[in-house]
Structure formats: C-alpha cells, structure tokens
Amino acid sequence: MANLALDAATEAASELAADEPGSASGFFGWLFYSDGFHAPTVGEFFPPALFGEGTFFEFNRIMLARVIAAAVLILIFWLVARRATVIPTRGQSLVEMLLDFVLVQIVEQVMSKENAKRFLPFLATLFLAVFAFNITGVIPFINMPGTALIGLPIIMALWVYVLYLTVGIKQHGFGGYLKTSLFPAGVPKPIYILLTPIEFLQVFILRPATLALRLAANMMAGHLLLVLCFAATQYLFFEAALALKAVGSVTLIAGLAFTLFEVFVSALQAYVFVMLSSVYITMAVEEEH
Amino acid sequence: MTTASLIVNAAEEGEFPNPLIPAAYDILWSSVIFLVVVGVFMVLLLPKLQRVLDERAEKIEGGILKAEQAQAEAAAALEEYTEQLTEARAEAARIREDARAEAGQIVAETRESAAEDAQRLVQTAHKQIDAERQQAIVSLRGEVGALASELASRIVGESLADDARQQRIIDSFLDDLEAQVSDTSKAKG
Numbered sequence: 338m339a340n341l342a343l344d345a346a347t348e349a350a351s352e353l354a355a356d357e358p359g360s361a362s363g364f365f366g367w368l369f370y371s372d373g374f375h376a377p378t379v380g381e382f383f384p385p386a387l388f389g390e391g392t393f394f395e396f397n398r399i400m401l402a403r404v405i406a407a408a409v410l411i412l413i414f415w416l417v418a419r420r421a422t423v424i425p426t427r428g429q430s431l432v433e434m435l436l437d438f439v440l441v442q443i444v445e446q447v448m449s450k451e452n453a454k455r456f457l458p459f460l461a462t463l464f465l466a467v468f469a470f471n472i473t474g475v476i477p478f479i480n481m482p483g484t485a486l487i488g489l490p491i492i493m494a495l496w497v498y499v500l501y502l503t504v505g506i507k508q509h510g511f512g513g514y515l516k517t518s519l520f521p522a523g524v525p526k527p528i529y530i531l532l533t534p535i536e537f538l539q540v541f542i543l544r545p546a547t548l549a550l551r552l553a554a555n556m557m558a559g560h561l562l563l564v565l566c567f568a569a570t571q572y573l574f575f576e577a578a579l580a581l582k583a584v585g586s587v588t589l590i591a592g593l594a595f596t597l598f599e600v601f602v603s604a605l606q607a608y609v610f611v612m613l614s615s616v617y618i619t620m621a622v623e624e625e626h
Numbered sequence: 627m628t629t630a631s632l633i634v635n636a637a638e639e640g641e642f643p644n645p646l647i648p649a650a651y652d653i654l655w656s657s658v659i660f661l662v663v664v665g666v667f668m669v670l671l672l673p674k675l676q677r678v679l680d681e682r683a684e685k686i687e688g689g690i691l692k693a694e695q696a697q698a699e700a701a702a703a704l705e706e707y708t709e710q711l712t713e714a715r716a717e718a719a720r721i722r723e724d725a726r727a728e729a730g731q732i733v734a735e736t737r738e739s740a741a742e743d744a745q746r747l748v749q750t751a752h753k754q755i756d757a758e759r760q761q762a763i764v765s766l767r768g769e770v771g772a773l774a775s776e777l778a779s780r781i782v783g784e785s786l787a788d789d790a791r792q793q794r795i796i797d798s799f800l801d802d803l804e805a806q807v808s809d810t811s812k813a814k815g
Contacts, residue, residue: 488652
C-alpha cells in the first residue's frame with residue numbers, strides 16, 4: 338500500500354520533472370528527486386558553512402546541531418531546576434532518576450563515596466552532554482550527531498585529561514603522581530623497562546586519544562550507516578527500476594532499525610565515556626592501583 | 627543547489643580534510659559550546675537540584691527520627707501504664723489484706739472485751755456472793771450466841787429427866803432455829 342502511494346508520488350514527481358526538464362523544481366520535486374545513487378562520504382562531516390566560511394569562526398550545520406542540543410539540554414534542566422521541589426513532579430523524577438543513574442550505576446561503581454560526591458557534578462554534566470550531542474544524530478531535521486566531528490570529543494577528552502592529571506598531581510605531588518602512574522607498585526623491577534613506557538603512553542597519550550576517537554568514530558560510523566540506508570531507499574524508490582523498488586523497503590526498514598540502534602549507541606557511548614573518565618580519575622586519586 | 631549535489635560535487639573534487647584532524651573552527655565552537663554546558667550545569671542547575679535532593683534526604687531522615695521518637699515515647703508510656711497498673715493491683719491487694727486484718731482485729735478485740743465484761747460480771751457476782759456469805763456469817767455469828775444462850779437457858783430451865791426429853795428439847799430447838807433461818811431468808815428474799 339505504502340509502495341503504491343509512493344509510486345503515485347514518484348509519478349507525480351516525474352511529471353513535475355518532465356515539465357521542466359533538466360532539474361527538479363518545487364518542494365515535491367526536490368523531495369522525490371534522485372539523480373542516481375551516491376554513497377555517503379567523509380564530506381558528510383564537512384557541510385557547507387552557514388557563515389564565516391574559511392575563517393576561524395566558520396559555523397556549519399554540525400555546529401548548529403551542537404548549539405541546539407546544548408540549548409535543549411540546558412532548557413530541560415533549567416525548567417526542572419527552576420521549580421524543583423522536595424516532593425518531585427513527574428518530570429523532576431525523571432531528571433533525578435538520570436542523575437541517580439550516573440551516580441549509582443557509573444560513578445559509585447568505580448569511586449569511593451567521597452570521591453563520587455566530589456566528581457559527580459562534572460561527570461553527570463559530561464554524561465548528559467555526550468548523550469545530548471550524540472542523540473542529535475537521530476533527531477529529525479538535525480540528523481547529525483554533534484560528536485561525529487572530532488572537535489567536540491577532543492575537547493571533552495581533553496577536559497577529562499586535564500582533570501585527572503590535575504587531581505593526580507594535587508593528590509600525590511608531581512613526582513609522586515609520576516611514580517604511582519609510571520611505576521605501579523608490586524611489580525618486579527626489571528619489568529619496569531617494559532611497563533613504564535607502556536604506562537607513559539597510556540596515561541599521557543592513549544587514554545585521552547582513545548576517549549575522543551572511540552566516541553567520534555562510533556558516531557561517524559552510525560551517521561554514515563543511516564545516510565547509506567536512507568540514500569539507498571531514496572534512490573531505490575524514486576530512481577531504480579520497478580523490480581528494485583521493493584528492495585527499497587528493505588533498506589528503509591534497515592534505516593529504521595539503525596535509527597533505534599543509534600539511540601542505543603548514543604546512550605552506550607555516553608555511558609562508556611563517563612565510565613572510563615571515572616576510572617581514569619579514580620586511578621589518579623587512589624593511593625595505589 | 628541541493629545539499630546532495632553539493633556533496634556529490636565535493637566528493638568528485640575529492641578535497642576533504644582528514645576527519646580525525648580537527649579543524650580550527652571545530653575546536654573553537656566545540657570549546658564554546660562545551661564550556662557553556664559545563665558552566666551552566668555545574669554552577670547553576672546541578673547545585674540547585676542537589677540542594678533539593680539534600681533537603682529531601684534531610685526531611686526523610688527527620689521523619690524517620692521523629693517516628694522513632696514517637697515510638698520510643700509510646701513504649702515509655704506503655705511501660706509507665708503497665709507499672710501503674712501493677713502498682714494499683716498491688717495496692718488493691720494490700721488494702722484488701724489490711725481490711726481483712728483489721729476486721730480480724732476488730733473481731734478479736736470485741737471478743738476480748740466481751741470476755742472481759744463477762745469476767746467482770748462473774749467477778750461482781752462472786753463478790754456479791756462473798757459479801758452475802760460474809761453478811762450471813764456475821765449475822766449467824768451474832769444469832770448463834772443468842773441461840774446458844776437460849777438453848778442453854780432452856781436446858782437449864784427444864785428438868786432434864788431423861789434422854790428422850792433431852793432429845794425432844796434439842797429437836798424442837800433445831801426446828802425453831804430452822805424456821806427462824808427460813809424466815810430470815812424469806813424476809814431478805
């Protein structure tokens with residue numbers, strides 16, 4: 338049935354296109370236009386600038402997605418916090434459940450209670466921010482995860498990096514921190530020849546790099562998958578030969594499935610990011626590990 | 627120009643930067659946005675929510691404390707009540723015991739005084755009897771002398787011919803005497 342309707346729409350679109358040969362015009366013409374199948378490329382992540390093209394202040398669609406995500410996140414929490422009461426409303430309960438999840442399921446899993454209390458505000462903010470910037474990938478009309486472009490993951494990972502180095506040095510002193518992190522206790526001395534370079538790479542390069550790359554790569558891959566599915570659907574429905582149109586419903590369903598999967602990945606990556614950040618901070622402030 | 631065709635064009639040109647190397651503008655806007663989010667959350671929103679959560683925790687703790695207090699008070703009241711009840715029961719038992727003892731005492735006292743009264747009556751009677759006997763003895767003693775002298779005068783007055791006569795005289799004297807005594811007692815009555 339849906340296919341029939343789509344076919345009818347396609348016909349209408351092709352009539353429209355026939356009226357003005359060479360290019361599609363009008364909303365439906367644009368909506369149902371296909372000039373062949375294009376696999377998504379890395380260009381997805383370098384959309385045209387909205388303003389300031391080529392300058393330091395270049396602002397494009399992905400930046401806009403981030404601004405919207407940040408604004409909505411702040412708005413939701415501002416609305417809740419503004420009239421937060423001791424007896425919670427339904428919305429407040431949801432927000433509190435979210436914060437409680439970060440505290441109980443992530444932070445307290447790896448930290449002691451005092452440390453959890455100390456670092457919870459930042460880690461909860463981090464969780465919410467990562468999730469908000471991820472979820473824009475499946476929000477209609479935004480359709481671009483704010484974290485798919487490496488800049489934001491790098492900033493967030495850098496923040497965590499600076500934070501754990503700072504608290505580590507504050508806790509142990511500069512030399513003490515180097516010693517506890519580069520020369521873990523309870524290892525035979527010769528092993529340090531192997532272990533210390535590895536630990537150095539770990540602490541100073543790999544941890545922040547993997548944090549940023551894992552998040553960006555996951556969101557990039559997810560976005561490309563969605564674009565692939567929907568671009569294929571568009572092509573198959575409106576351009577391909579009749580027999581191939583049925584395949585379009587398969588890619589459409591795959592697109593729906595991947596959309597749901599991306600919702601899950603958004604939450605999962607936020608969880609992973611914050612969990613690993615908690616672990617890194619704990620390793621820095623703990624006496625021995 | 628559509629977005630799609632832009633991408634196609636760009637792809638055909640093949641001039642995309644490495645996606646793993648951040649562009650300067652990307653870093654700039656990312657920093658701005660993330661700083662704003664972190665700042666607003668950590669300075670404004672989370673402390674406010676935390677305050678409410680703390681307040682709630684405090685209230686719940688206060689409520690639990692109050693409930694515990696009330697329970698303790700109730701337990702204390704119950705204990706006091708039980709104690710009072712026990713005391714009251716003990717007192718009632720004591721009062722009953724006292725009353726019983728008092729009653730016994732009263733009975734004993736009454737019995738004693740009755741016995742005393744009886745004894746006193748008996749003693750009075752005894753004394754009266756003694757006094758009467760004394761009186762009788764005194765009056766008898768007086769009369770016996772008179773009688774003896776009368777008897778002697780009679781014996782001396784009449785000739786004592788024989789024993790039979792003598793016997794008769796004594797008998798009649800005793801009869802007189804008897805009559806006299808009975809008269810006296812009758813007169814005393």
